[in-house]
Amino acid sequence: MNVVKREKNFAGKMTLAAHPLKCYNCFFSWIRFSFVDLLGFQMITREAPVLRDASGRTDPLAVPYLVFGGVGRAGVMAVQSLLYAVLLPFRSRQRAEWIKQMYTAGIRSLPLISIVAMFTGMILALQVGLEMRRYNQEVYIGSAVMVTLLREMGPFMTGIVLTACVGSSMAAQIGAMTVNEEIAALEIMSINPIRFLMAPRMGAMVLMTPVLSFYTCVVGVIGGGVVGKTQLNVDWGQYIKLAMDFADLRDLYVGLFKALIFGIIVTAVSCYEGFTTKQGAVGVGKATRHSVITSMLLILIIGYIITRLFY
């Protein structure tokens, strides 16, 4: 698509013959142009972008659209927003929005995350403890709770909570902006909605999800300890000692990595659903529902894949 257009855009500065795609030996040139295009690629208009140029050649950046449809489009959006998010600390005007989004995703989710994490740890300790008591091994609940939370339940519960309370609100807000033509207005002002709206949200989620996941693990372990002490007569000191003995740094890293990926998934899915909202208020409802369902399914599936890759 961009082959002919580049020729026109640069008004003779680059001819069709000089296009990087024509210069097969000029790989780095292609990479450079693709990178520039990735940052400027228009995605938000109601219609999918033109995928082929006049000669019928498919633009390389359009391949994800052709092959994976919406998934490819959301993926390209995620990459774009991550690239823009890297620049957030250096852009004073967007920094405020980034901090606001971190507050929304992080601080405002804390009460719910705390309750979920506490009860997750308590349920884990109780279920595992009751089984282990049959073999007089209930003292080991600390290690079971710690490992389960670090590896799986910490990032998983964080992802689910953020999907429910942050992702859904992102989809609804951006969806409402789309149907009210606010996104179109941004585009006409030449303000890239991915940079302006999605990047601060992505930047906030990428930072806050791992932090919240770690917080979930800590609160969960405390919850497990409370159950251990009050229901299973496990000494607090022993509980913590065994929990720490069995905690592996690799479990922590994999868990945090998983949380980071979940943060990216929730943001990409929610923003994509918001940007592609149609049909007014009904469409906003649909977008919100789709974003929650898709994010939860992806968290489950990608979570399994990451676990399989590392263990």
Next chain:
Amino acid sequence: MIKFENVTKNLGGRAVLDDLSFEIEKGEVFVIVGPSGMGKSVTLKHIVRLMAPDSGRIWIGDDEISGLEGSALERARERFGMLFQSGALLGWMPVWENVALPLREKTKMGEDEIADRVQRVLELVGLENDGDKFPSEISGGMQKRAGLARAIVRQPEIVLYDEPTSGLDPMTSRNIDRLIRKLSDQLGVTSVVVSHDLQGSLLIADRIAMLKNGKFIEISPPKQFVASEQPDVRGFLDAQFIPRSGVIGMR
């Protein structure tokens, strides 16, 4: 300035634009009228490449906007301002911030200069005392005027108006009409207006075009337009009680 070359667009299996070709001159006020659902807003969206034609080309000066993507499209869109039907203001920003947004995001102007420009534009649309209000705190007409202020704050070459006076009281409607004309006369802004309001259109237009079934069935200056014998145009004029002699103040 704006040129459509054999533009066709199908939506839902129907040709909304059918081999449409026309040109709009620089500085002209071009009004598109016609029944609802006939493709007026679609035409407007094609001009600014919010939609792409199925076939045909659209030129803005020397740029073929229908074929642009990425940063080239962003640059081309910098020549435009657009007033949406709803105003399309960002709900979480006060009016003043909304109007300042394109200057802050797309220019290197200092805060003092931005404040000065925003204040002038707000005065132009009569909202100089409402800058600190949020869009939800002002009326629909005020939202539309704020949208207009945002559309013109960067002094674009081309301003597109999607139903600029619908839902407004007659006084405000005439004020907005006068403003559209003033921008064209004093600053040479090219204006494309989609409207149902023929009374107002006759006062401001250099040419009026009536769109039906994807084609312009009439393109003419207001005086010829009101005298048209084309049955659809006649019906449209009669429905708004506009005689063949036109209205007072018609161009």
